[in-house]
Amino acid sequence: MRPRRRITPYLLVTPALALFTFAVLGPIVATGVFSFFEWDGFGPFDPVGVANYVRAATDPLFRASFLHVGIYIALTIVLEVFVGLVLAGLVTARPKGTGLFRVAFFIPVMLPMVVVAVLWDFVYNPDFGLLNSTLIAIGMEEFTQIWLGDPRFALPAVSVVSGWVFAGFYMAIFYAGFRGIPGDVLEAARIDGASEIQTFWRVKVPMIRHVIEIALLLCITGGFQAFDLFYVLTNGGPFNATEIPTTYLVRVVFRNQEIGYGSAMAVVMTLVVLAIGGVYVRLRRRTAVETVS
């Protein structure tokens, strides 16, 4: 059924397009424009060409922030995705009676991240926090550490918190994936003598491969978006050991009032994430072609 006036569809799309332009496209374009200026947010714009990008490329802390977020993502792939996969496997191996566990694992996902960060700040407190107190109580005082104050442990400590929160999220995703596997496939595997572990790794996991790929993409892109956990727990410390692009960018823009440089950093970060997304799409296409052939 075609509209009477050809302009009608465009008019119907206009409100959404206006909102998208105002809330998304406009700020993106503005950020790109600001990146070529030196600007404190209030005074005059001072054009500097690509100087902000040169500075970003030569800023050792900005480069280090990408290394830190890469390590964080690598750790969270294990602590969130892999652990979530194992948890999903456990709750689907014996479906009866696991409802309580599924809920318990998912509860941290529902907590606001700031609340989680404050909670774990107490857990990690080196003087009277839960972790060190427990270690002392069970006679393992030699294992106590200044968890968030030691550059060796701060980043892994933050990653553990992230795993505690999101393992349940990925468990729920994989659980849904496992539930979609035809029962006769699993039955056939059992009849052939496969154990639960063999069935899990050789039948179930390969059959939800596409779900795992999506989960990995979510984990990687989510890692680049991390901010509140780092801000509350360490704010980039100790000694910049947990400085990631987002915390550094917020400090440059909101504390140092360098909007231009911060915008350039944001553009660089966006390009990095887009590049990763592009690699993912290419790999998926190649995998799909190989599967078909």
Added chain:
Amino acid sequence: MKQRHGPLALLLALGLIVGACADDGATDQGSDTTSSGDTTGETTDAGEDVVLRIAMGSPGEEQIGVWEQAKAAFEEENPNVSVELNFQDDDLYQTIGLLNLLNGGEAPDIYFEWAGARLQSRYDEGFVADITEAVDGELGSYFDEGAFNGMVIDEKNVMVPANADVTTVFWYNTEIFDSVGVSVPTTWEELIDVSNSIKEAGIIPIAIGNKDLWPVGNWTSHMVSRVIGEEAYDQMMRQEIPLDSPEVVEALGYVQQLAEAGIVNESVNAIDDNEGAQLFFQGQAAMHPIGSWLVSWALEEAPDLSFDYFNLPEMPGAGTQDSVIGVSTGFVINENSEHKDVAIDFMTLFSSPEFTSLMVDAGGTPIATGAFDRDDIDPRVTAMMELLQGASALVAPPDTGYDLEVADALYAAQAEVLGGVATPEEAAAAAQAKLDQ
């Protein structure tokens, strides 16, 4: 069924776009306030409705209550005036919040600011009114002359004093000192010796939480000024001499001594200022170097704690050895305000003994004379004021008296040295390299 979506779609599209732009229109009108003096619902004519806007970082619930009382009293005396109070998060206000407000459509008529470099910046940007005439009148009668130190620019009074805080002194647990058998140190060497004695008794000598870098930063910056002298400190903070100059490196060497002696809590860089204070409140630490605001806090959280203070002991160096690190704060009348007279009247009311006394009750430390006409004020609060007023030299803290980037670089260097992850030379070089970028 005939299609009649075209006109409806057009109306919907136009309606949504106009609606989205409506706020921009109002903002544009608001930004004209500074030139026309008018916004919707207010004019400057006597008897016409006036909206008086006041902005500050949040002073806490109890002091907010005092502001609300002042607002109510002022509105009762001036029925045509409506007072709007804007309390922002402290960190937000100090960084981008205030500037956003001042450059926005509904800029405050009165705003909180720190004396020193920040006040000078606001003056240079045109946001500071001359209130000399008011200070010569009733408003000035509520303050001692010394209260206006640091609040005069180009021979003009530009700020109504609010608080004066000593940024860092050593608060010490008198019972721990007595039980260990040590007395208040008067020199750097004595401080190290006293701390070692306390450490041998199994108590943390000095506890402080430096996750946000400023607690140790302020303390050790005072040490730096004592070693290199106030003038060189000022030059360093203005980058007239680099952070990695030999004299600054030498000063950071004393921070290294603290680290090597192991007399500061191991968790120093992992916990924030609140957690550091808790170690002191719970009697786990003998000393806690922090500002004058600790008094009201300790009275509330640790009423049984027996504590007193001493200023940073004398250090080997070129600085004035009884200097105090501190900051004065106050309220500025916006030069762009169309209601300066009304603003001055409000600040006169708020600075009166009645409201000054209420602020003291609410845990504040105002420097209006009404605060000291009471005999129920904690002697340690009075001592802080006397310390400030009697100081031979007043050192400005890096993060309120100078450029934030320089302050952050210095704070980071001091944290690295105290944390034992860098030598003074390395930390200072890294800090200067950061600034040279």
